[in-house]
Amino acid sequence: MFDKLTERLQGVMESLRGRGRLTDENISDTLRQVRMALLEADVALPVVKTFIESIRGKVVGMEIEKSLTPGQSLVRIIHEELIALMGAGVRPINLRAQPPVVILLAGLQGAGKTTSAGKLAKWLKDTEKKKVLLASTDVYRPAAILQLERLAAQLDVAFYPSDPKKPALTLAREALSEARQSLFDVLIVDTAGRLHVDDEMMSEIREISAAVNPTETLFVVDSMAGQDAVNAARAFGSALTLTGVVLTKTDGDARGGAALSVRQITGQPILFMGTGEKTDALEVFQAERVASRILGMGDVLALVEKVTTTVDREQAEKLARKLKKGKDFDLEDLHDQLAQVERMGGLSSLMDKLPAHLTARAGAMPQGGGEKDIKRQVAIIRSMTPGERRYPKNIDASRKRRIAAGSGVHVSEINKLLKNYLQMQKVMKSMSKGGGLAKMMRAFGGKMPGM
Numbered sequence: 314m315f316d317k318l319t320e321r322l323q324g325v326m327e328s329l330r331g332r333g334r335l336t337d338e339n340i341s342d343t344l345r346q347v348r349m350a351l352l353e354a355d356v357a358l359p360v361v362k363t364f365i366e367s368i369r370g371k372v373v374g375m376e377i378e379k380s381l382t383p384g385q386s387l388v389r390i391i392h393e394e395l396i397a398l399m400g401a402g403v404r405p406i407n408l409r410a411q412p413p414v415v416i417l418l419a420g421l422q423g424a425g426k427t428t429s430a431g432k433l434a435k436w437l438k439d440t441e442k443k444k445v446l447l448a449s450t451d452v453y454r455p456a457a458i459l460q461l462e463r464l465a466a467q468l469d470v471a472f473y474p475s476d477p478k479k480p481a482l483t484l485a486r487e488a489l490s491e492a493r494q495s496l497f498d499v500l501i502v503d504t505a506g507r508l509h510v511d512d513e514m515m516s517e518i519r520e521i522s523a524a525v526n527p528t529e530t531l532f533v534v535d536s537m538a539g540q541d542a543v544n545a546a547r548a549f550g551s552a553l554t555l556t557g558v559v560l561t562k563t564d565g566d567a568r569g570g571a572a573l574s575v576r577q578i579t580g581q582p583i584l585f586m587g588t589g590e591k592t593d594a595l596e597v598f599q600a601e602r603v604a605s606r607i608l609g610m611g612d613v614l615a616l617v618e619k620v621t622t623t624v625d626r627e628q629a630e631k632l633a634r635k636l637k638k639g640k641d642f643d644l645e646d647l648h649d650q651l652a653q654v655e656r657m658g659g660l661s662s663l664m665d666k667l668p669a670h671l672t673a674r675a676g677a678m679p680q681g682g683g684e685k686d687i688k689r690q691v692a693i694i695r696s697m698t699p700g701e702r703r704y705p706k707n708i709d710a711s712r713k714r715r716i717a718a719g720s721g722v723h724v725s726e727i728n729k730l731l732k733n734y735l736q737m738q739k740v741m742k743s744m745s746k747g748g749g750l751a752k753m754m755r756a757f758g759g760k761m762p763g764m
C-alpha cells in the first residue's frame with residue numbers, strides 16, 4: 314500500500330536522520346522533496362499546499378526536545394501532519410439511530426461499491442452483532458444485483474430481491490419497508506454507478522437518499538483512481554450530504570494520493586478501507602497507523618491483531634511441543650504454517666505491516682510469500698504422500714516428477730519448496746534449542762517491532 318509515496322518519503326526521512334541541526338536551507342529542501350513526493354502520488358495540489366504550509370508553520374521557531382535530534386523532530390511533525398490530514402473527524406460508524414439504520418453507498422462504477430456493501434455487512438454482522446439486510450438499486454447493471462445476492466448468500470446475510478424492471482427509487486422504498494417489517498438493525502443500500510458523473514445519476518441518487526433518509530451516506534472511492542477520485546469526490550459531495558468515505562483497493566495502491574486528498578475534498582472522514590478481495594478484507598480506518606505505514610514505520614498493532622484473530626493457537630502449541638521434544642519440523646508442519654499465512658493474506662501482507670528497517674532484512678528469508686505463491690506451495694505438499702511429507706529426504710527425482718505433475722507445476726518449483734523448507738527447518742531447530750526469544754530479539758536489532 315502507498316508503495317511509491319512510501320519509497321519517496323522514506324528517502325526524505327533517511328536524509329534527515331543524521332542532521333545535527335535544521336537550517337532554513339535544509340528545511341526548504343526537505344519540504345520541496347515532500348511536496349514533489351505528494352504530487353507524484355497524485356495528491357490534489359490544494360491539499361499539498363495546505364499540508365506543506367502547515368509543516369512550515371510548525372517548524373519555524375520549533376523547540377527541539379532534548380531526547381530528539383532536529384531531524385527526528387521534523388520527521389515527527391510530518392507524521393503528525395499526515396495524521397491530521399487523513400484523520401480529522403475519524404469516528405465509528407453511526408449505529409445509534411432508530412432501527413433500521415440505513416447506510417447508503419455512492420460512487421462511480423468500478424469503485425467497489427457492491428463488494429464494499431458485502432464486506433460492510435459481514436463486518437456489522439461479525440463485529441457489531443447486527444441483523445443486516447442488503448439491497449441493490451442498480452437496475453442498469455443486472456449483474457450487480459446478482460453479484461450482491463451471491464455475496465449475501467456467501468456471507469449468510471439477508472438480501473432483498475431486487476427486480477431490475479422496477480425503478481431504482483421503488484426498489485429503495487420497498488427495501489426500507491421490508492427492513493422495518495422484518496425488524497432488521499441495518500439496511501445497506503447499494504446504488505448504481507457510472508463511468509463518469511452525469512446529471513441523471515446525481516438526480517436519481519438524490520431521490521433515493523430523500524426516500525430512505527440514510528443515517529450514513531458513504532462515498533466509496535477507488536484508491537488507485539488518482540485525480541479522478543478527487544473530481545468524483547467533489548461531484549458527490551455537492552450532490553449529497555456525505556457523512557464518510559470508504560477507501561477501496563488499498564492493497565493495490567502504489568501511489569496513495571486518493572487517501573490523502575479525499576478527506577479534505579469531501580470534508581468527511583475515511584471510516585473504512587478495503588485491503589483485499591476477500592470478504593473479511595475491510596479495516597476500520599485509523600489515521601495514525603496508515604501515516605506510520607506511509608513513512609515506513611510499519612503497523613505492528615494491525616499485525617498483532619491479524620495474527621491474534623487468525624492463528625490457530627492450539628495448532629501452534631502442538632508444533633511447539635513437538636519441536637521441544639526434539640522432533641523434526643516436517644512438510645506436514647510446513648503445510649499447516651502456509652495455510653495459516655494464507656488465511657492472513659500472505660507473507661507480503663504481513664511484511665507490509667512491519668517497519669521498513671525490519672523488512673529490509675527480509676532478503677535472508679525464504680522467497681515466495683505472495684498469496685499465489687503460497688497456494689502453489691500448499692498444492693505441491695498436498696500432492697505428496699503422507700510418508701513424503703514426514704520424510705522429505707526420500708523425495709528423489711522420480712517422486713519430484715510425480716508431485717510436479719500432480720500439482721501442475723514445474724519440477725523447479727518442487728526444488729524451490731524443498732530449499733525453503735530446509736531453511737525453515739534450520740530456523741525451527743535453532744528456536745527449539747532454547748534461547749529462541751533472545752535470538753529473535755537479536756534479529757530485530759535489540760528491539761521488538763514497533764518499539
